[in-house]
Amino acid sequence: MSALTEYLENKLIHHVFRNQAFTTPGTSIYVGLIAFYEAGVLETSKTTPAGGKELTGGAYARVQHTDWRDAHAVGTSGVIDNNTAITFPTATADWGMVSGVFIADAASGGNILMHGALTTPRDVKDGDVFKFNANDLDITFA
Numbered sequence: 001m002s003a004l005t006e007y008l009e010n011k012l013i014h015h016v017f018r019n020q021a022f023t024t025p026g027t028s029i030y031v032g033l034i035a036f037y038e039a040g041v042l043e044t045s046k047t048t049p050a051g052g053k054e055l056t057g058g059a060y061a062r063v064q065h066t067d068w069r070d071a072h073a074v075g076t077s078g079v080i081d082n083n084t085a086i087t088f089p090t091a092t093a094d095w096g097m098v099s100g101v102f103i104a105d106a107a108s109g110g111n112i113l114m115h116g117a118l119t120t121p122r123d124v125k126d127g128d129v130f131k132f133n134a135n136d137l138d139i140t141f142a
Contacts, residue, residue, distance in 0.1 A: 008113045025105035025113070030062040031086050031137070033130065034100030034115065036100070058093030062107055069135075078141045086132040095124035101137065114139065122142075 004012075015022040033055045049115050067085040097120035103113045 003072050003116065004100070005112050007111050028064070028105050029065045029066065029068075030064050030104045030110075032062040032099045032104055033088065033095075033134070034102060035098060037095050054104050055095050055098065056098050057087045058095055059125055060089045060091070060095055060109050062104060063088055064107065076123045080129075080139050082132055082137045084134050086090070086137060088130040091103055091126055091130070093126050095128075095130075097121050097123050098130060101132075 011022045014020040024112050035053050035055055063086050065082060067083040068080050070080055098118065100115060100117050102115040105111045105113060122130065
């Protein structure tokens with residue numbers, strides 16, 4: 001992931017510096033896919049992935065994922081990744097070019113928390129299964 005959304009940035013700033021409560025999503029972490037991801041484009045709202053458009057149709061759905069691990073030494077690296085695979089539903093129509101990914105706090109709608117470009121965009125066709133293998137989705141705070 002390359003960027004926190006303005007929504008999450010504001011929540012964290014207010015939590016740390018103004019002692020305002022921030023309820024974490026807990027196990028309600030969903031991974032979604034973005035078509036036409038463009039880094040550096042400002043997000044238009046807290047529910048729209050920055051620099052792109054969330055996929056729709058063809059059985060696409062965000063995937064809830066709860067198995068995350070520190071990518072290096074526990075609690076010291078600033079990096080976390082998926083400990084197990086994240087597998088999306090089988091496409092029942094062409095999804096098109098998938099070039100970005102995001103993390104949200106709801107299965108639909110909700111708040112987008114962070115987003116980033118895929119290292120290698122992929123054209124998802126009818127019958128394909130899009131998947132992040134274990135340890136392939138890295139989230140870094142730098």
